[in-house]
Amino acid sequence: MNTEDDLSPIPPTPSISNPNITFKGTLNVEILKKFKELIQNHQTDLAVIGITLLTEVIEKSKATTMLELTNELTKATKEIQEAARNDLKDFPHFFKSSISLVSACELYQRFVTRQFLEISDFSACKQKLTDRGKYIQTLSAQTKERVSDLFKPFFSRDGMKVLAVGGYSEMVIQVLSYITTHMHRSVRFTVLIPEGRPDGSGLRIAKALSQYNIPCTIITDSALAYHVAMTVDFVLSGAEGVVESGGVINKIGTYQAAIIAKEHKKPFYVATESFKFLRQYPVNQQDLLEQTENGSIFYINTPEYKPVHVFGVENQQELVQSILTDDNITISNPTSDFTPPQYITMLFTDLGILTPSGVSDELIKLYS
Secondary structure, three states, rough: OOHHHHOOOOOOOOOOOOOOOOOOOOOOHHHHHHHHHHHHOOOOOOOHHHHHHHHHHHHHOOOOOHHHHHHHHHHHHHHHHHHHHOOOOOOOOOOOHHHHHHHHHHHHHHHHHHHHHHHHHHHHHHHHHHHHHHHHHHHHHHHHHHEEEEOOHHOOOOOEEEEEOOOOOHHHHHHHHHHHHHHHHOOOEEEEEEOOOOOOOHHHHOOOHHOOOOEEEEEEEOOOOOOHHHOEEEEEOOOOOOOOOEEEEEEEOOHHHHHHHHHHOEEEEEEOOOEEEEEOOOOOOHEEEEOOOOOEEEEEOOOOOOOOOOOOOOOHHHHHHHHHOOOOOOOOOOOOOHHHHHHOEEEEOOOOEOOHHHHHHHHHHHHO
């Protein structure tokens, strides 16, 4: 039985020495140590963490041929993804998704293959790959600023109200804080933020935005339609992954917010980096399943079938206990959904502002 603290929407930050954190792969111990350190500092994108670790694999590799190095990178990629998917549940407020990691690792390995074809000298090729990996690490902050700058014309008047959905997103925080910093004399705005069940991630993003003196209003997830119809100028979301069709995979609730926005003729904008573009083509929610040796798993971890904190309800522990012991009640908390492209107005990326139909063209360029 979970304690009351376990049901809190904002779980405590785990210690780096947490004995429950184990890694099943055979990655270099130093790399795993850095993985934990990067995760502990949860300001870093999971995709960038993946590229950082793959770069270290290249740096520390004893391989003498391109084939050996490719095999090492392939093995390391699988183990990093396994660790992110299965072994980091003690970091629930850092991320829920491994899809951005999959995308970044695919793009990086594609770059590796291309360099092998273009540079015949192994040592020179290895150095080029290392330099490229380190460049991508420094590029993340610049990418967020570039995306943020694209939003300036869309904050066109004072007193606007923005609905921020899709859970905790560093990109969304960067966009809104950037606008506040660079346009504070001409534009003031309020951000409406859903609670973000089942993990209460909306509370975290509200706290983060408050640090920039951005007025925030937390609303219940069930009040989305009410607020979109009444006061919202546009809806803003981040993305865990952008697929070939221009749709996005993101935290649960993004899909319904996009449907509501379209119904009320309000723009639905997605802010994301191009390294989250993924060569996948889901057409419905069922396609978020990834096949493994032991069956199917969700891209954004397995749904947690447990109660979550209920605001405004007394005797919470008693209520939870009665639910857990009732054979007629089950609990489903899926953590991800797929938003089809027809509900997305535009995507703001480091490649520019794209319509959903333009994503496939950019994916071809990225992988060519």
